[in-house]
Amino acid sequence: MGKPAEDDKELEDLEVALLLEGVFRRYGYDFRDYSLAHLRRRLRHRLQSSYLPDLGAMLHRVLSDRNFFELLLRDLSISVTEMFRDPGVYQRLRTEVVPRLMTWPFVKIWHAGCATGEEVYSMAILLHEEGLLERCQIYATDFNQLALKGAKEGIYSLDQVRLFTGNYLKGGGRESFSDYYTADDDAVILKSWLKKRIVFADHNLVTDSVFSEVQMVVCRNVLIYFNRDLQQRIFRTFYESLCPGGILVLGTKESLQLSGMAELFEPVCPDEKIYKKVPQ
Amino acid sequence: MSRAAVRFEAVVIGVSAGGLDALRAILPRLPENFGVPVIVVQHQAPGTNDFFARFLDQRCAVRVKEAEEKEAAAPGTVYLAPADYHLLIEDDRTFSLTLENRVRFARPSIDVLFESAADVYGPRLIGIILTGANDDGSHGLAAVKRQGGLTVVQDPGAAEVDTMPRAALAAASIDYVLPLAAIGPFLANLDKNGAFHSDGLVNSIRI
Structure with a gap:
């Protein structure tokens, strides 16, 4: 018990790192030092919404498709606010x-x-x-x-x-x-x-x-x-x-x-x- | 593997309507040196201050406080998600807060906490869903189970509001369905290393 899950996580972490590196090198936006728990959530959300099988496929897509990158950019930048918040x-x-x-x-x-x-x-x-x-x-x-x-x-x-x-x-x-x-x-x-x-x-x-x-x-x-x-x-x-x-x-x-x-x-x-x- | 051999590292609790009484029934049962951190999402209206944490802190042997951004989750402490922020846990066992959109109308969302905790703690996590009037937490509890964690749901028959426990029961495979009064003693049975004292007690309350 536990071992396969740990492997999956290691693989996912590697894929996240490669994706962020790819985004940075291709588009200049640097998410490499964002909170990982937050990134995992947002990237999984994008996987589901865009019907992509895995983060490897997402990396390929984002490198070749600027519109998809714009979509991802919106996922990763949270702009929830209100006037006179707090x-x-x-x-x-x-x-x-x-x-x-x-x-x-x-x-x-x-x-x-x-x-x-x-x-x-x-x-x-x-x-x-x-x-x-x-x-x-x-x-x-x-x-x-x-x-x-x-x-x-x-x-x-x-x-x-x-x-x-x-x-x-x-x-x-x-x-x-x-x-x-x-x-x-x-x-x-x-x-x-x-x-x-x-x-x-x-x-x-x-x-x-x-x-x-x-x-x-x-x-x-x-x-x-x-x-x-x-x-x-x-x-x-x-x-x-x-x-x-x-x-x-x-x-x-x-x-x-x-x-x-x-x-x-x-x-x-x-x-x-x-x-x-x-x-x- | 026997549950008694697992050394749990954290407990996550999700609760909504009826939460004050439910948490008052559970948290005072935990000893001061409780072996793992307890991380709680209690749905609250935006703008609520940390009254809830202070109220519980006065009634518990364990320390109860609002979770702070970048704070490390420590044993013997109960952390409550602040109102209007999602609470997540990072690989290094520190907290993150986000203002991501409400998830199924909730911020903080139980699903968000549970899913991130399942990523981090894997099989060494106990997830508990208590009383509540919506279905938040059911995806999260399923994620806890998927990663090999232990799942507990308050017996909906006796819950103040049964929607949330029923949704969790329908969505995830549940290890224990317990009446509220049994959940505190169940957790208190974890020793300072996060292991259950014996299979005996755990199995005796299995339903």
């Missing part, structure tokens, strides 16, 4: 972080892994209400072109507006959330002035280097998909990108502690995973 974070940004941002004459914010943009616009709304938006420049980046296209449009499903509105209020919103969008039958379109201070750009955290010197980095629920080595590399990238005293905002279940990078940043609001850069 409202407590936005509350703390208002009370604890905005006063710090006020001390800089001009504030550059890097939102790394912005997916479809919901949280970028949430930040723009918050900064607007705090009287800071006009002095800010937000760089919102993602490697997923499709998500980035959606982010630029700023159009979201009408079903989600109740959730967004609730989050906005819980997050300390001061105006009426409906002031920020126009609605049609099944969608809400965010007001275009919200985009004035946002630049959307294609940037891959894994393969591209430091983005720009910024006062704040927001990177929420992106690093959870990476293994420890890659997490450490990205934390270093953030450290290098931030000006002295710069702010780092992570997802509420992400951990600097367990990634072994706690010495680079000190907590501002530990529960909300808001940190600031420690001087060298």
Whole structure:
């Protein structure tokens, strides 16, 4: 008992590694340091959905078929988000972080892994209400072109507006959330002035280097998909990108502690995973 | 191979509606130095904090906490999946969290945890499905069985909500169907090396 299963697993692991290597060499997207448990799930899902017999067949397919690669890219990049996700974070940004941002004459914010943009616009709304938006420049980046296209449009499903509105209020919103969008039958379109201070750009955290010197980095629920080595590399990238005293905002279940990078940043609001850069 | 010869490395538990009472009946029966980690998906509404873990922690000899990303699964500890994240286990026995879409309407999903645990622990895993009002966990429990693990389902006849145990019974080959009150003592029978003390007790409660 056990032996055949162990062999199967070894073979599957080898096939996963070859597939990721192939994808990297052919298309330049590097998933080799992603969490393996997550990759296994997503790849099995793609095997089933595309009726492929095994990962060997998938490797052959992905190398020869760019459309299939695009499909796989979408499987491997999770872009689940919502406006004012984790409202407590936005509350703390208002009370604890905005006063710090006020001390800089001009504030550059890097939102790394912005997916479809919901949280970028949430930040723009918050900064607007705090009287800071006009002095800010937000760089919102993602490697997923499709998500980035959606982010630029700023159009979201009408079903989600109740959730967004609730989050906005819980997050300390001061105006009426409906002031920020126009609605049609099944969608809400965010007001275009919200985009004035946002630049959307294609940037891959894994393969591209430091983005720009910024006062704040927001990177929420992106690093959870990476293994420890890659997490450490990205934390270093953030450290290098931030000006002295710069702010780092992570997802509420992400951990600097367990990634072994706690010495680079000190907590501002530990529960909300808001940190600031420690001087060298 | 005799079950008594297997050294189990982990227990995974999936539970939904009725979970608070079910977990309260099981987890306090485990000794402080319980030999393996227990990893639990209890369906919860998004936005729920770690109240559930703290509540159980006060009532158990084992430590109960929310699983954290990259944390290593340790013996003598019960880990609960945080609300609105899937919980997975990696080959190095650390946890991963993901925001992948809901699986059969659930995040955290029992299937997601069980399937990843089955990959990692293979035959050295015990999978348990308890009360619940949907069919999450049945694919996961089948995966545990496929990898040679041991499968346990709460007796649906006495479960607070029987949908989930019945779905698991229909989907997977089950080693033990146990009433809730027997599941705690069943697990407590694992020694500090993760082996059952004797076949005798295990077989005596086999249904």
